[in-house]
Amino acid sequence: MTLLRVRELSAFYGDFQALFGISLDVAEGETVAVIGANGAGKTTFLRALAGALPVPESAVAFDGRPVGGRPSPALVDLGLVLVPEGRKIFPSLSVRENLLVGAYRARPGPWTIERVYRLFPILGERREQPGTNLSGGEQQMLAIGRGLMANPRLLLVDEISLGLAPLVVKNLYRALEAVKAEGTTLLVVEQDVSQVLAVAQRVYCFRKGAVALEGAPARLTRERISAAYFGT
């Protein structure tokens, strides 16, 4: 069953067009990756899906309903949640409070604060510390945990690996496997291709705000991916 259906989505920052007619599908329970170089429109795409950018209503359907352009809180109610680029931890809030903000209008589901502490034990250990005291990798865990607290049906994750060491990234992707095992559908954006291709069932490569390549990772050769990625 298709959980997210995007058709001919274009998005603008003022007069600047950032996305040119993107079409993309995500099935329930699937993990889909969006890859592409810096400036390919990946982050814009996720922000448009999450209600942070104005888009036409018919361009995005979630669970069969047209939801394009709805405000973020309404999308969170439906179970569409974004873990934003750069983690965006609230500096005035402790680790625990950051997680609780994620549950501000949580739907019923498997994710509780205890469950998040089990997934990321370090967050439980440091629960009373300010969220921004954590290391970069731990902040990324906190950002993912905060998104999970809403009990999303579809979790959009923007650039997990941004500025993190390879070992840390590996651990984060292992945690994503656990999230996937709970039945949460994932749409993951990455610049760093190697990790994400291992977890994704399907991948879309963006270039200059449009889809340049689409398919199952196993069926795509390195050459085709790199050609789509760099446009050579």
Place this chain on the structure above:
Amino acid sequence: MAWLDTIVQGILLGGLYALFATGLSLTFGVMRLVNLAHGDFSILAAFIAVVAVQTLGLNPLLALALVVPVMAAVGYGLQRLVLNRLLGRGILPAVLVTFGLSIVIQNGLLEAFSADSRRLNPGGIETASLPLGGGLAVGWFPLLTFAVAVLLLVGLQILIGRSAVGRAFRATSDDGGTAALMGIDNDRLYALAMALSLAVVAIAGIFLGIRTTFTFSSGPDRLLFAFEAVIIGGLGSLWGTLVGGVILGVAQTTGARVSPGWGVLTGHLVFLAVLLLRPSGLFAKSRRVD
């Protein structure tokens, strides 16, 4: 002994100033909105209490139960219908609009209630005092004002520190865009903050009206004292607001003790001294803004 008396009076006066300052601090803290009509809203609340006293025969302290919800509703509506449209475009649009609002409120009050000065009469408590021995006595009413200020600050501290709405206030203050992604409706939250702000300043306005006379144009002075209390205490710190109010109150009563005309001036001088020596206030929370 006379000096001790002066200082005690100043501390209790500080409680009233803290009541004026709390709402101002809250709206600035949550949404970076400077409400220049804050003082005028307190006077508007006092006039609504005058009407309630005259038409319903209520004691002004009981009128609180009516006026506080009314002012909270005014705050909620004002934020939703007008002020939310001005946010996110720098501090200036809201400053201009609330400045205009201040003039509208003052002239509306002048039109409706004339320029006569008014006073709210709670029936004796405003003159009763509690002897502390040694010729020292404190008024019951200033004591009540101070106690209400402390209780309100404790309540607000718990609300902001422990509740889901309080977390949402802090998260939105840090980063409204990300808070919206987490499902927090910023517009509604800002309206709640303004409702709280005007509810507290309604209490301040009625207490002011019991303590002293007021006219349609008493608002701007109140705004000035509220600003001074907030800045002395440090932005973003509720207890700092109380301390700021107390320092301002003590400065004013002490100055007035030396010479009756010097009270307000001394308050301003102490405020300027704090601004020079500790521009971020005495208890400012150092906050990282990414």
